Amino acid sequence: MVPLNWYLALSAVLFTIGVVGVITKRNVIAMFMCIELMLNAVNLTFVAFSRYFGDVTGQLFVFIVMTVAAAEAAVGLGIIIAIFRNRESLNVDEANVLKL
Amino acid sequence: MSAGRRDFVSFTRAGFAGSLRAGSFMAWTIIFFVLFGGLAIGCALSMVAQRNPLYSAISLIGVFVALACLYVTLSAPFIAAVQIIVYAGAIMVLVVFVIMLLNAEEEARRPVRLRHLIPVAVGLATVLIAETAFMLTVRGTSRIEPLPSPASEVGLTASIGTGLFTEYLLPFEITSVLILMALVGAITLARRTQVLGMTADDVLNSQALAQAGEARGIIQSGDTAATGRAMAREQIEQGEAAQPSPDGKEGE
Numbered sequence: 075m076v077p078l079n080w081y082l083a084l085s086a087v088l089f090t091i092g093v094v095g096v097i098t099k100r101n102v103i104a105m106f107m108c109i110e111l112m113l114n115a116v117n118l119t120f121v122a123f124s125r126y127f128g129d130v131t132g133q134l135f136v137f138i139v140m141t142v143a144a145a146e147a148a149v150g151l152g153i154i155i156a157i158f159r160n161r162e163s164l165n166v167d168e169a170n171v172l173k174l
Numbered sequence: 175m176s177a178g179r180r181d182f183v184s185f186t187r188a189g190f191a192g193s194l195r196a197g198s199f200m201a202w203t204i205i206f207f208v209l210f211g212g213l214a215i216g217c218a219l220s221m222v223a224q225r226n227p228l229y230s231a232i233s234l235i236g237v238f239v240a241l242a243c244l245y246v247t248l249s250a251p252f253i254a255a256v257q258i259i260v261y262a263g264a265i266m267v268l269v270v271f272v273i274m275l276l277n278a279e280e281e282a283r284r285p286v287r288l289r290h291l292i293p294v295a296v297g298l299a300t301v302l303i304a305e306t307a308f309m310l311t312v313r314g315t316s317r318i319e320p321l322p323s324p325a326s327e328v329g330l331t332a333s334i335g336t337g338l339f340t341e342y343l344l345p346f347e348i349t350s351v352l353i354l355m356a357l358v359g360a361i362t363l364a365r366r367t368q369v370l371g372m373t374a375d376d377v378l379n380s381q382a383l384a385q386a387g388e389a390r391g392i393i394q395s396g397d398t399a400a401t402g403r404a405m406a407r408e409q410i411e412q413g414e415a416a417q418p419s420p421d422g423k424e425g426e
Contacts, residue, residue, distance in 0.1 A: 075200050076207045081248075084211045086306065088218055088237070095222040103227045103273055107234050110265065111218055114241055117257075125248040130328045130337045133253050134345075137334065140260050141349040145356030147265045151272045152363030158276050 081122035088115035102157065102164050106150050113143050206247045214240035227278045231270050238262040252331045 088111060095108030117136045124132025157169055217236035224230045238261045245254035327333050338346045 076204055076247075080207060080211075081244075083306070084207075084214065084244075087215055091215070091218040091222055098222070101227055101278065103269065103276075103278055104230050107221065107227075107230055107269060110261070111221065111234060111237060114237065114261070117253075118241055118244065121245050121248050121250050121253055124328065125250065128328055130333045131342075133250055133328070133334055134337050134342050136253050137256065137338065138345055138349055140256060141353065144260060144265060145352050147268055148356045148360040149363065151268055152360040154272060155276070156363050164276065164278055 078122060078126045082119060085115045085118045085122070088112075088118070100165050100167055102154055102166050102169075105166065106147075106154065110143060110147075113139060203247055207244065210240045210243040210247070214244070227273050228270065231266060231273060234269075235262050235266050238266070249328070252334050 092108045092112035092115060095111065096105050099105050099108060117139055120132040120136045120139070122132075124130060124136075154164070158164060161168055163169075214237050217233045217240060221230045221233035221237065224233060238257060242254040242257040242262075245251075245257060
């Protein structure tokens, strides 16, 4: 069996890639997808712990995280469409109305 | 139920090769981990590297599929199926739909600000990687041993359902409320007519305003709708056409 550390390392790598994407990307849809990647990295940690401790709770958390991700996708894409309708751009640098 | 699963496992073990022992079964899980883990990392890197959001979305689907395969090796078949159905199926279809709806083209290449901080970032990343490698290798191996694979019922649909409807019933019900709120929020956000009266954009978009502008001579009749809209917006911003005709307001 693969050591638990390997799964944690893989999850950390995926999460870091997601963070890098959120920081470097300027397209709001690309940032959204990077957030999804980070959620999935955490899900991998949950499932790995659930397997190694023999406890189903981790997988229930994954289930709830997926629900939140689905809700986030619906609301987030609605916001993206609203931004695009008002600014006619997907660049987050141009959505700075609240900036002083 | 467990008998059938045990039969399946033993069948799989016998099917891989003629003389598979328990030790080589562990070797298979390691091979699968390296394969799908590498696939996940590669697709994730590709997702960040791509400039076209559509290609990023396809790469992200690759990450989801690879993670689903890893969930299967972690004996979580239900989560693996939900991963494919909900993530790769529902969420990514929604994302791809929005990308194509908004016609999101390539990101404009922009100059890198804070260029002088790049060496600092590389140095800090190196330190972080070194720390992580130290924690994962030098500080000792994990003492957590997994339960023997076929004996565990954890991860099957029945155990997840039992957990969801007994111990975690309240969080489960709260997620349903959350989904309902997301539904209402998404409809409210994406609806074209605003609830709190018309916004300036709605006024600008209305056909009646274009007609009014044309009647006043602001817009030539030969202009396209886009230029007409832009010209009308200019007029509005200059305050000359701050009050569109009553037809324009009631047209929507």
